[in-house]
Structure formats: structure tokens, C-alpha cells
Amino acid sequence: MNTRAAIEQLLRAGYGNKAIARRVRVRHQRVAAIRADLGLPNVVRPAKTTCSDDAFWQRTQPVAGGHxxxxxxxxxxxxxxxxxxxxxxxRxxxxxxxxxxxKPGCDMDRCVHPDHVEDQPMRQLYTAIFGEVAA
Structure with missing residues (x-):
């Protein structure tokens, strides 16, 4: 796959310019120019996230069952x-x-899917409603 095709694929997958530039090893200005050529908007990240979403998603791998x-x-x-x-x-x-x-609230140990993780109050509420779950 050529460099432009790789950039286009990552742009359509929702990655940010700098994350694509690091991954494909080009200048982020080149990615921005291709984004403009394609008419794609810049990626806007939520202000509350203190860690780059790109950094999180780049370190995950989808597995069976949506985990x-x-x-x-x-x-x-x-x-x-x-x-x-x-x-x-x-977060x-x-x-x-x-x-x-x-901790993961699903049946897969070590799952980090944002929809599957629970904090302590969530687990306590679950226990209050349904009782202790046998491990």
C-alpha cells in the first residue's frame, strides 16, 4: 500500500493528523493537506480526556465478543x-x-473496552441489587 493510501485509510478510520504522521512516518502537514483534499473535518477530542484517545486506541486490539x-x-x-x-x-x-x-465488568479478564469497565460504586450498586456473584 502506498503512503497516500495508508494515510487516507487512517483518516477515514478517525485518527488524528499527528497520530497518522507518527504511524506512517510523514510530516503532519502532509496528513492535513490530504485531509483537506478529501474534505474531511479535523478530529476534535473531548476536552476532559487527559490522555490522548489515540494513545489509548493504538494500544488496544479487538478480540471476539466485542472485547x-x-x-x-x-x-x-x-x-x-x-x-x-x-x-x-x-474516563x-x-x-x-x-x-x-x-475492573472489567464483563466475562473477560483484562478487557479494557470503555463500555466494559466499572469503578467501585458501580460494582457496589450491582451487588446491592443482585447480590454477590460467584466467581
């Missing part, structure tokens, strides 16, 4: 210090900081 495996190191350095993938996923989904430990 995500984390492929990077256990933590990412953010403007708030070092955060686990679970805490970053929680992406809920737009707030989690309370207590964050």
Missing part, C-alpha cells in the same frame, strides 16, 4: 501522571474520574 485486549505497557503517562488502561478507558466512557479500583 479489547491491552497491548501496551500497563500504564500510560498523562497530564495527571501515570494511569492504568482501565482508568483511561473509564473515555464516562467523562469523569473513577472512584476506587477500575
Amino acid at each position: 479489547l485486549n491491552w497491548t501496551g505497557v500497563p500504564c500510560l503517562r498523562t497530564t495527571d501522571g501515570m494511569l492504568t488502561a482501565y482508568r483511561i478507558a473509564f 473515555i466512557r464516562w467523562q469523569r474520574d473513577p472512584e476506587g479500583p477500575v
Whole structure:
């Protein structure tokens, strides 16, 4: 695949200019020019996320059942210090900081899908409603 085709594919997948530039090893101005040629809008990230969404998604791998495996190191350095993938996923989904430990609420150990992670109050509410679940 040539460089322009790779850039176009990543642009259509929703990646930001700088993330594409790093991945394809070109200047971000070239990516911006191709974005403009295609008439695609710039990617706007939510203001509350202190970790680049690109940094999170680049370190995940989809697996069967809609789950995500984390492929990077256990933590990412953010403007708030070092955060686990679970805490970053929680922030992406809920737009707030989690309370207590964050764990996957699905049946897959180590899943970091933002829709699958729960903080301590969520687990306590589940337990209050349904009782303890046998492991």
C-alpha cells in the first residue's frame, strides 16, 4: 500500500493528523493537506480526556465478543501522571474520574473496552441489587 493510501485509510478510520504522521512516518502537514483534499473535518477530542484517545486506541486490539485486549505497557503517562488502561478507558466512557479500583465488568479478564469497565460504586450498586456473584 502506498503512503497516500495508508494515510487516507487512517483518516477515514478517525485518527488524528499527528497520530497518522507518527504511524506512517510523514510530516503532519502532509496528513492535513490530504485531509483537506478529501474534505474531511479535523478530529476534535473531548476536552476532559487527559490522555490522548489515540494513545489509548493504538494500544488496544479487538478480540471476539466485542472485547479489547491491552497491548501496551500497563500504564500510560498523562497530564495527571501515570494511569492504568482501565482508568483511561473509564474516563473515555464516562467523562469523569473513577472512584476506587477500575475492573472489567464483563466475562473477560483484562478487557479494557470503555463500555466494559466499572469503578467501585458501580460494582457496589450491582451487588446491592443482585447480590454477590460467584466467581
